[in-house]
Amino acid sequence: MNPKVLILTGVGINSNRELAETFELAGATAEQVHISVLEDTPEKALDYQLIAFPGGFSYGDHIASGKILGNLLKFKLGDTLKELASRSVPMIGICNGFQILVKLGLLPQMGGEVIQEASLIQNNSGQYEDRWVNLKVSDEARAKSPWFKDLESLRCPVRHGEGKLVLGSKDDLARLQASGQIALRYTKEGEPTDEYPYNPNGSWDAIAGITDPSGLIFGLMPHPEVAIHGTQLPDWTRLEQVPTHTDCLKLFSNIVNYLK
Amino acid sequence: MYYRIETTLKQQYPDPLGGKVQSSVHNDLNLDIPEIRACKVLGLLGNFSEEEARLVATELFCDPIVEDLSFAGDLDYLSHSAEATHAVEVSFLSGVTDNTARSAKESIEYLLNRDLSEHDHVFSSTVYLINANKLNENDFHRICEEILYNSVIEKIEVLTIEDYQQGKRFTPFEAPPEIPTPATKDIAIAQLDKDELVKLSSKMCLALSREEMLAIQEHYQTDITISHREKLGLPLEPTDVELEAIAQTWSEHCKHKIFAANVKYEDESGQVESIQSLFKTMIYEPTAEIMKKRDDISSVFSDNAGAFHFDDNWDICIKAETHNSPSALDPYGGAMTGIVGVNRDVMGTGRGFLPIFNTDVFCFGPPNYDGDLPGMLHHPKRIFRGVHRGVKDGGNESGIPTVNGSISFDDRFIGKPLVFCGTGGIAPRDLHEKPVVEKWINPGDRVVMLGGLIGKDGIHGATFSSEGLSSASPTSAVQIGDPITQKRMTDFLIEARTRNLYNFITDNGAGGLSSSLGEMAEECGGVELDLTNAPLKYPGLAPWEIFLSEAQERMSLAVPPEKLDTFMELAEDMKVIATDLGQFDDTGFLNIFHGGKQVASLCMDFLHNGLPTLELKAKWTPPQNPxxxxxxxxxxxxxxxxxxxxxxxxxxxxxxxxxxDHEVQGMSVIKPFSGIKHDAPSDAAVIRPDYKTNKGLAISHGLLPRYSDIDTYHMTCNVFDEAIRSIVCVGGDRSSALGLDNFCWPDPVQSSKTPDGTYKMAQLVRANKALRDMALKYNVPCISGKDSMKNDFISEDKKISIPPTLLFTAVGTVPEITKSxxxxxxxxxxxxxxxxxxxxxxxxxxxxxxxxxxxxxxxxxxxxxxxxxxxxxxxxxxxxxxxxxxxxxxxxxxxxxxxxxxxxxxxxxxxxxxxxxxxxxxxxxxxxxxxxxxxxxxxxxxxxxxxxxxxxxxxxxxxxxxxxxxxxxxxxxxxxxxxxxxxxxxx
Missing domain, CATH: 3.90.650.10 (PurM-like C-terminal domain)
Incomplete structure (x- = not known):
């Protein structure tokens, strides 16, 4: 049977439709579930084998991106989230979804506890931008996380104003590096970079995506779910052979296959 | 209790928001100042315990990783900006939409696990820490006035650091004053002469002409009206609700009087032609002619947007609007409400379309403009930045990709910028066994208003945009949008549509309820409303203000009575405000009650058909240039x-x-930029609305204001051709193309204010003739359009008219996207x-x-x-x-x-x-x-x-x-x- 994926919607989430289509294409059954349903019946989330937090502007990013919805989940769905984690249910947070997971404390969980350890703050440029970036998958992530099987690099767009990943201190960064939780880095000519616009926001250590210690909960600022079809590439008209699907689809089929 | 919570980024993190302000100061004012840092402020006033306020501060407002927090309003400014000499607080004027505070309030309810009451208030503001050592007083004043705040919607307070060190703090936020609801007034017009009627129109900001005021006066003196009003116990003079509603319905913005006028057009050879309505003869009739030859068009002119069959499964609709006058006063709020407003047009087309793309086209004064700026005008740079930010936030936060647009410059746009916002939407061709473009109202259907709360915002927006911009323009005509409230409403509407819970839907745009319900009542022949329970942002609104308010994020629906309960429950679940305001009927009247008393009874026939037709003159004399x-x-x-x-x-x-964001929803095929480095400008966008097929939709436009200085006929031919050509360039099929016409004109009505009115009117006639000729030759109908006819700035000694501008937007299908x-x-x-x-x-x-x-x-x-x-x-x-x-x-x-x-x-x-x-x-x-x-x-x-x-x-x-x-x-x-x-x- 196809694994069932919960795609969270509502209160300003806006990338749910394409994320659902992508999971379907990858072989899952994706259901878009409005946050109001989960507020009333949190246990409904336990029917799913994967929870996806799409991008968007939950609560308009007022106060800080992902903060208010993160809080809502924490206070209204805290027990359910704990239960999901204890069942090792994979999760993905993309863009605003990533911000939510970070503010909520599900990522990175370096200390094993669900408390906020990192943040995603305003881009160095001070503005929202939609541009394509190149990402390198870390060896550690490929080795331990089912999301990254056989993946070396990815191309997809960033679309955010608050995507600069920072930690409380450089010591914390060293811990994150040592724990092998850094999954994706922005690159220029294949190497991680601090240079704008290749690193579009000034993230520490060029970090674009991280996982929890288990490798099952994964969050990233870029949007792989809109880089699935060959004709979504920004320069596909220059290619001799336009691929039907891109490597970004593998990210999703990897986790679906893991669940099958 | 009152609490002031302040946060700011810890010193080790650079502050991009402060950096943006700093670069604006540098670019606009040519002043270099040291680092600026910004602090965020949240005010709580009401029944909050200290423990609760602390919880709000630590759990909600402050990011513990990167921010420092002060709970008692005593953030140590100096430790965050050692060199600051001034702290400047920017906060909203009372009554202006404060989205941050609104979201915070909702979140506080979760956090404290209790509902807040109307006496619990939440405020937000920003404090900028500035080193003004090298600035003289005037420069500092300019930074405040021209960069930091806009007096139309915000206020500022300045503290020097000495003040601060001596313990002085910013003035606490105050609860909005309690204002009793003003009663409905009767407006005495029976005894007024012509001049007095005109004066009254001007004083009340009605934007009605002498002939129109006379028609109203006459209507109220007919026997039928008198006996009707006597029967209901209404005064014989119009109530303010009635007069305001008539003015609103008859505004240029809503009635398109100039396009409906009888025109005498004289060409350069002296030949005179009589034209009965430019719209009818040059736009509607050619479109009707073309529709005989095409079977792909599902709805034109009768609805908020025109619609066509994209393929066997889907209809697509498209609409573009302008929001020029509000954008001149408050570029950010004005432009944002432009884009979220046109999104609602699409949501209110047929029984509801889902927005899938936005377009935006702006016309500004040049950024390097260094001439005079009369009175209230903002510098074009500030307008550019504000408009761009408004459209950007509106589109991005709504999750609708902006796929096509342009920015055009001309000195004459300093008086009025043009802000064109367009949206396309998609819906299944058939819904519950009827075409989705069909909608209907049965007598007995309930009147339901959906979405945001009603405030004074936007009052007189329609009549205001029907006049030239001047220092007397009402600042309440400005509104700030809230894309998230609208996004919630969109999510709800799609669900309600799927469950078949309503018969009719339309947008509350210009004119608010008076416009949407006035039009809806026409469908079945009448409506009875009770405004007593209309949800308000704050007390103190007169009934006419409730009826006319253009507060954003609202739509009006007709819900069959047997589905009302289900509809209301779903709305509550999805946290969308829905209010039952009354019932549609077939009485022929618009009857309105408030507080148990009838405040209006308007004859529908007079309201919609009583407007006298304008008689206009046009004389074409070609210019002569070397x-x-x-x-x-x-x-x-x-x-x-x-x-x-x-x-x-x-x-x-x-x-x-x-x-x-041009990629959200994942449909993009040809993006705004092409090439190896993604920086060369594409001619048109191509999107793939349904990823299960390879069929695409191309979106383009044409715009050439300067061409109007020679001949608007050829201007129009060129913009039309350019839009179609761009679709062809990306691989589109021109035989499937459809167009939208958006006219922005200077006032073409001859008067003492407009001595060259006959020439400007001739320009309008010529543009329309070209539109007709091109549409017929290219077999491309205009399926929707809009006009904005008073794009002049008027001050005591100066009038600035925009060049006549036509935006022609086109869409066409791309049979196979891989051939784009x-x-x-x-x-x-x-x-x-x-x-x-x-x-x-x-x-x-x-x-x-x-x-x-x-x-x-x-x-x-x-x-x-x-x-x-x-x-x-x-x-x-x-x-x-x-x-x-x-x-x-x-x-x-x-x-x-x-x-x-x-x-x-x-x-x-x-x-x-x-x-x-x-x-x-x-x-x-x-x-x-x-x-x-x-x-x-x-x-x-x-x-x-x-x-x-x-x-x-x-x-x-x-x-x-x-x-x-x-x-x-x-x-x-x-x-x-x-x-x-x-x-x-x-x-």
Missing amino acids: EASDADLPELCQDLAEKVISRYNICSKEDWVRQY ISMDFKKAGDVIILLGETKDELGASEFYDEIGYLGMNIPQVDTSSALERYDSFFKASQDSLISSAHDLSEGGLLVALAESCFGARMGANITLPKNGLNIIRNLFSESASRILVSVQADKVNEFKAHFEGQSFAILGEVSQEYKLNINESSLNLQGLYTAWRNPIAEI
């Missing part, structure tokens, strides 16, 4: 090419466009071909303007050869023969060549055709209907066969070397790129 002879033209050189390519209307807009074409050259050795004929047509061109000419030889569209070319092009594109295609527009051939080279980071070797024109005319003439293509060498013969007997020229080939060689000249492309890339990168 032409440049060959001897007057400069030689081609690097410097000249850089000057032309760096012009504001030609240069790259990438830094602004990148800030729009981008504009960047692909490979060295590809052959470069120019399709179409270059003529001696520099009139109104960018080049002419650069050398100080306007001229008369404006480009003229040869429709027959253009259509033949486009059809051949389409066939060649379906045979995959075309490597790249780029539309020739502003700046002509040189600009198209350069941009196609930029896209590939390659060069070109070009020999211009021997057509009798000198090199400058060949390169810069803006002759219509031309396309620059590149074709693989081995496909050239096959390609040429498609164009046998047509006008085209083989210009040369793509080269590896990054140089543009034209005849004997060689242009450095890196130099051209820099000149093109940077002019408005930062303003």
Whole structure:
């Protein structure tokens, strides 16, 4: 049977439709579930084998991106989230979804506890931008996380104003590096970079995506779910052979296959 | 209790928000000041315990990783900005939408696990820490006035650091004053003479003419009206609700009086023609004619947007609006409500479409404008930044990709910027066994208002936009949108539509409830409303204000009574405010109650048909402008090419466009930028609305305000042709194309304020004649449109009128998206071909303007050869023969060549055709209907066969070397790129 994926919607989430289509294409059954349903019946989330937090502007990013919805989940769905984690249910947070997971404390969980350890703050440029970036998958992530099987690099767009990943201190960064939780880095000519616009926001250590210690909960600022079809590439008209699907689809089929 | 919570980024993190302000100060005021840092403030006032407030501070407001927090309003400013001399707090004026506070309030309810009452208030503000040591008082004042805040919606308070050190703090937030609800008044008009009626119209901001006021006076004196009112116990004079509702319904904005007028048009030979309604004769009738020949159009003119069949499963609708006057006063709020407003038009088309793309086109004064700015006008740079930010936030936060647009500049837009916002939406062709474009109201259906709360915002928006902008313009006409409230409403509507819970839906736009319910009541013949329970942002609104308010994020629906409970429950679950306001009927009247008392009874027939028809005169006298002879033209050189390519209307807009999300919803095929470095401007967007098929939709537009200075007839032909041509360029099928016309005109009604009214009216007539001619020749109907007719700025001694402007937006289908074409050259050795004929047509061109000419030889569209070319092009594109295609527009051939080279980071070797024109005319003439293509060498013969007997020229080939060689000249492309890339990168 196809694994069932919960795609969270509502209160300003806006990338749910394409994320659902992508999971379907990858072989899952994706259901878009409005946050109001989960507020009333949190246990409904336990029917799913994967929870996806799409991008968007939950609560308009007022106060800080992902903060208010993160809080809502924490206070209204805290027990359910704990239960999901204890069942090792994979999760993905993309863009605003990533911000939510970070503010909520599900990522990175370096200390094993669900408390906020990192943040995603305003881009160095001070503005929202939609541009394509190149990402390198870390060896550690490929080795331990089912999301990254056989993946070396990815191309997809960033679309955010608050995507600069920072930690409380450089010591914390060293811990994150040592724990092998850094999954994706922005690159220029294949190497991680601090240079704008290749690193579009000034993230520490060029970090674009991280996982929890288990490798099952994964969050990233870029949007792989809109880089699935060959004709979504920004320069596909220059290619001799336009691929039907891109490597970004593998990210999703990897986790679906893991669940099958 | 009152609590003031303050946070700011810890010292070790640079502050991009402060940095943005700093660079604006540098760019706009030419002042250099040290680092600025911003602090965020949240105020709580009401029944909050200290423990609760602390929880709000630590759990909600402060990011513990990166921010420092003060709970008692005593954040140590000095430790965050050691050199600050001033702290400036910017907060909203009472009653202005504060989205941050609204979201915070909702979140606080979760956090504290209790509902807040109407006596619990939440506020937000920003404090800027500034070092003003090197500034004089005036400079500091300018930073506050011109950068930090806008007095229309915000207020500021300044503390010096000495004040601060001595313990002085910012004034606490205050609860809005309690205002009792004003009673409905009767307006005495029976005894007024003509002049007094006009004065009353002006005093009440009704924007009604003498004839219109007289018609109202007369209506209230008819026996039928008198006996009707006596029966209901209503006063014989109109109530304020009635008069305001009539003025609103009859406004230029809503009734399009100029387009409906009887016009006497005299042409240059003295021949006089009588035209009964430009709209009817030039737009509606041609469209009806075309519809006989096409079976893909599902709805035109009768609804908020026009709709067509995209394929067997889907209908797509499209609409564009303008929001010019609000954007002049509050660029951010005005522009944002423009985009979220047109989104609602789409949601209110048929039984509801889901927005899938936005377009935006702006016209501003030039960023380097250094002339006088009368009175209340903002500098064009500030308008540009604010409008851009408003449209960006509105579109991005709504999750709708912005796929196409442009920014155009002219000195005359300093008085009124033009802000065109467009949206396309998608819906299943059939819904619950009826076409989705069908909607209906049965007597007995409930009137339900959905969405945001009603405030004083936007009152008189419709009548205000029907007059010129002046210092007397009402500032309450400004509104701030809340895309998230609207997004919630969208999510709800899609669910309610799926469950078939309503019969009719429309948007509350200009005129608010008075407009939406007035139109809806026409469907079934009447309505009875009770405004007592209308949800308000704050007390103190008079019934007429509730009825006219343009507060955002609201829609009106007709819900069958048996479905009302389910509808209301779903709304509550999804946290959308829905209010039952009454019932539709067939009484022929609009009856309104408030507080148990009837406050209006308007005869529907008078309201909708009582408006006197305008009689207007138009007289066309062609202008006379000198032409440049060959001897007057400069030689081609690097410097000249850089000057032309760096012009504001030609240069790259990438830094602004990148800030729009153009990829959300995952449909993009041809993005705003093409090429190896994704920075060359595409001609049109292509999206794939349904990823399960390979069919695409192309979206484009044409806009050429300066052409109107010679002849609006040819201006219109050119914008029409450009929009269709752009669709062709990306691989679209022009036989499927559909158009939208958006007219923005200066006031064309002859009066003492407008002594050249007959000329401006003639310009309008000529534009409409061209629109009719083009539509019929191209077989492209206008399926929707809008006009904004009073785009003048008027102060005591100055009037600034915009150049007559027509935005023509087009959509067309792309049968197979993998055959879409981008504009960047692909490979060295590809052959470069120019399709179409270059003529001696520099009139109104960018080049002419650069050398100080306007001229008369404006480009003229040869429709027959253009259509033949486009059809051949389409066939060649379906045979995959075309490597790249780029539309020739502003700046002509040189600009198209350069941009196609930029896209590939390659060069070109070009020999211009021997057509009798000198090199400058060949390169810069803006002759219509031309396309620059590149074709693989081995496909050239096959390609040429498609164009046998047509006008085209083989210009040369793509080269590896990054140089543009034209005849004997060689242009450095890196130099051209820099000149093109940077002019408005930062303003």
